[in-house]
Amino acid sequence: MNKIGVPGAMMTVSDITRPNRLPWPPMLLALAALASIVLGMLAPLPAPSARWVALLGGALATLGLGLDLWAILTMRSARTNILPHRAADRLVTWGPFRFSRNPIYLANTWLLIGIGLAFGNAWFIVFALLSAVAVDRLAIRREERHLAIRFGNDWIAYSSKTPRWLVR
Numbered sequence: 001m002n003k004i005g006v007p008g009a010m011m012t013v014s015d016i017t018r019p020n021r022l023p024w025p026p027m028l029l030a031l032a033a034l035a036s037i038v039l040g041m042l043a044p045l046p047a048p049s050a051r052w053v054a055l056l057g058g059a060l061a062t063l064g065l066g067l068d069l070w071a072i073l074t075m076r077s078a079r080t081n082i083l084p085h086r087a088a089d090r091l092v093t094w095g096p097f098r099f100s101r102n103p104i105y106l107a108n109t110w111l112l113i114g115i116g117l118a119f120g121n122a123w124f125i126v127f128a129l130l131s132a133v134a135v136d137r138l139a140i141r142r143e144e145r146h147l148a149i150r151f152g153n154d155w156i157a158y159s160s161k162t163p164r165w166l167v168r
Contacts, residue, residue, distance in 0.1 A: 019146035020085040024138040029108045032127035036112070040121040047122040057117025064111030071096045071103040084139055091151045093158050101144075101164050105135050132165075140164065 039045065047053065074095030075082045081089050096103035109132045116124025147155045 019087075019143040020139060023083060023085040025084050025105055025108065025135050028131045028134050028138070029112070032112055032131040033115075033124070036116065036121060036123040036127050039123045045122040045126070047116055047120045047125065049120050054118050054120070057114045057119070059114070060110050061114025061118055064107045064109070064114055066107075067096055067103055067110065068107035071107065084143065088143075088147055088150055091147065091154055091158065093162070098162065100166050101159060101162050102140055105132070105140065106165055108135075136164075 047057075072082060074097065075092055078090050078092045080092060081087060100106050109128050112124045112128035112131070116122055116128065144155075144159065147159075151158075
């Protein structure tokens with residue numbers, strides 16, 4: 001396998017053509033939701049059950065879905081690939097990408113936490129946080145290396161002023 005020298009990492013030719021072989025983020029989201037549902041039935045881990053907590057959860061889940069849709073539509077309008085295991089066609093820095101380099105992953109995390117609060121199943125909160133860490137390690141860091149190679153100084157400028165999640 002050919003190795004290419006990139007500051008901070010050795011990358012293969014396939015790293016340049018795509019950041020991952022598998023679409024980790026949607027796989028991890030589905031696994032987190034499934035595990036939360038199953039564990040919620042087998043070993044319930046209740047979240048606070050006050051009405052305001054359920055309403056907060058519903059609002060957070062709705063916010064997550066809205067952010068997800070906004071980010072997807074922004075990428076579609078840019079005519080760039082949205083699949084996390086395919087090469088990026090264009091560096092998108094507007095819309096929700098002004099506030100977060102990963103608004104879709106942020107939205108997925110908010111969605112899971114919101115579902116957990118809305119339905120009183122704290123497993124969703126646990127797995128939301130675990131899946132966010134896994135997405136960071138399995139997808140985001142590889143995607144960022146891929147974007148650095150494909151977009152060079154434009155990526156460096158963007159990533160230096162825009163947080164990975166929402167705050168630095």
